[in-house]
Amino acid sequence: MASRRLDGGARVTPRTQRRGHHHVRSVSRASRARVRAASAVELEGRENGEVKVLVVGATGYIGKFVTRELCARGYDVTAFTREKSGIGGKTGADEARALFPNATVKFGDVSDALSVERDAFGEEKYDVVVSCLASRTGGVKDSWDIDYQATKNVLDAARANGSKHFVLLSAICVQKPLLTFQKAKLKFEQELQEAGDISYSIVRPTAFFKSLAGQVEVVQKGGPYVMFGDGQLASCKPISESDLAKFMADSIREPSMMNKVLPIGGPGEAMSALQQGTMLFEILDKEPKFVKVPIEIMDVVIKVLDVFAGFFSNMKDAAEFGKIGRYYAAESMLVMNDKEQYDADATPSYGTDTLKDFFVKVSKEGLAGQELGDQAVFK
Ligand SMILES: NC(=O)c1ccc[n+]([C@@H]2O[C@H](COP(=O)([O-])OP(=O)(O)OC[C@H]3O[C@@H](n4cnc5c(N)ncnc54)[C@H](OP(=O)(O)O)[C@@H]3O)[C@@H](O)[C@H]2O)c1
Numbered sequence: 001m002a003s004r005r006l007d008g009g010a011r012v013t014p015r016t017q018r019r020g021h022h023h024v025r026s027v028s029r030a031s032r033a034r035v036r037a038a039s040a041v042e043l044e045g046r047e048n049g050e051v052k053v054l055v056v057g058a059t060g061y062i063g064k065f066v067t068r069e070l071c072a073r074g075y076d077v078t079a080f081t082r083e084k085s086g087i088g089g090k091t092g093a094d095e096a097r098a099l100f101p102n103a104t105v106k107f108g109d110v111s112d113a114l115s116v117e118r119d120a121f122g123e124e125k126y127d128v129v130v131s132c133l134a135s136r137t138g139g140v141k142d143s144w145d146i147d148y149q150a151t152k153n154v155l156d157a158a159r160a161n162g163s164k165h166f167v168l169l170s171a172i173c174v175q176k177p178l179l180t181f182q183k184a185k186l187k188f189e190q191e192l193q194e195a196g197d198i199s200y201s202i203v204r205p206t207a208f209f210k211s212l213a214g215q216v217e218v219v220q221k222g223g224p225y226v227m228f229g230d231g232q233l234a235s236c237k238p239i240s241e242s243d244l245a246k247f248m249a250d251s252i253r254e255p256s257m258m259n260k261v262l263p264i265g266g267p268g269e270a271m272s273a274l275q276q277g278t279m280l281f282e283i284l285d286k287e288p289k290f291v292k293v294p295i296e297i298m299d300v301v302i303k304v305l306d307v308f309a310g311f312f313s314n315m316k317d318a319a320e321f322g323k324i325g326r327y328y329a330a331e332s333m334l335v336m337n338d339k340e341q342y343d344a345d346a347t348p349s350y351g352t353d354t355l356k357d358f359f360v361k362v363s364k365e366g367l368a369g370q371e372l373g374d375q376a377v378f379k
Contacts, residue, residue: 048074052124059085065242071100071103075252078104078105080116080119108120134147140317171204199259212238215277234328235342298322
């Protein structure tokens with residue numbers, strides 16, 4: 001299968017791009033060609049400084065890097081955030097402005113369609129909209145509210161406003177949608193693909209560094225590395241915030257990234273939990289010490305939580321969080337091939353930041369900036 005080289009070194013095979021986005025076929029070829037032509041023509045010949053980009057979800061882990069990357073590339077960037085943003089709502093309006101000195105920062109509520117129209121768009125004409133929105137909890141209602149509805153509010157306003165291109169931060173795991181947030185994301189992805197009057201780049205990354213950093217400090221203090229089963233149930237190609245932000249920024253102008261679903265991982269080989277743990281002990285120069293937790297324990301916990309959720313609606317999220325934990329323990333964050341198997345070779349790589357360098361950095365400087373926030377199981 002022929003593969004193409006994307007800006008920055010990503011290799012993307014057409015076959016893998018098609019996996020897990022069956023809805024693409026429901027968009028007529030003519031309308032896709034029309035949209036592709038429109039966005040390419042609109043930005044062609046224009047300097048980045050003449051291209052207006054709106055970022056929603058700008059205060060998130062990835063959103064911050066995306067916003068800064070777009071500013072660094074000289075785009076005319078507006079970040080739309082809530083008055084109290086960040087983990088636990090601890091970032092005030094002035095701090096949000098300080099996060100993005102080279103962007104315009106506007107405040108409002110993505111959950112409210114009127115606020116999106118009025119406070120984010122207003123009279124402004126954005127050429128490109130980038131969404132890094134995501135439920136901070138991964139809870140059932142919050143996922144539908146944010147990963148679907150709030151993102152949809154932004155898309156609706158973008159289309160009404162005449163925006164040309166929409167970049168969506170999604171997740172590779174939506175290719176096997178068992179969890180609520182995956183279903184909510186997939187529903188939005190489908191509607192974005194079917195819109196027809198706005199081009200899109202749907203970016204589906206594998207694991208983020210923050211999701212794999214949780215055990216560095218424990219191991220550093222002499223504790224064991226905890227993993228499910230033999231530590232080889234699942235693998236991923238971790239990608240840094242910075243590399244992912246570059247990849248997402250590339251998608252604004254790169255014709256081969258238009259109207260595509262783009263699974264993406266970081267550089268190097270896929271790694272299992274066992275490989276990550278082994279690497280960590282080597283970096284810290286410690287004798288390997290693993291605790292292997294049977295995955296069946298998760299199944300028992302989920303069953304119990306499900307029973308409670310049937311009686312008490314406030315237990316629904318607890319049951320969902322159990323399922324999220326189980327999912328990430330056993331499902332690889334890699335492209336699924338035609339045989340329904342996770343396939344490291346079919347998962348494109350991009351960027352230069354390695355998990356090894358990241359572990360070294362965290363072991364020296366700590367976890368600042370890599371906090372998991374409201375739902376540690378999820379992120
Ligand atoms: N963790 C991984 O390994 C991994 C791997 C692949 C893909 N992903 C996907 O990446 C996404 C998570 O990215 P991330 O870690 O950057 O997320 P994050 O740090 O949790 O950021 C979420 C963003 O959405 C905003 N948001 C959430 N709820 C909101 C609400 N009610 N009203 C307004 N804004 C709201 C947040 O704003 P505030 O700052 O105001 O809260 C924040 O800007 C998810 O879609 C996940 O599925 C994750």
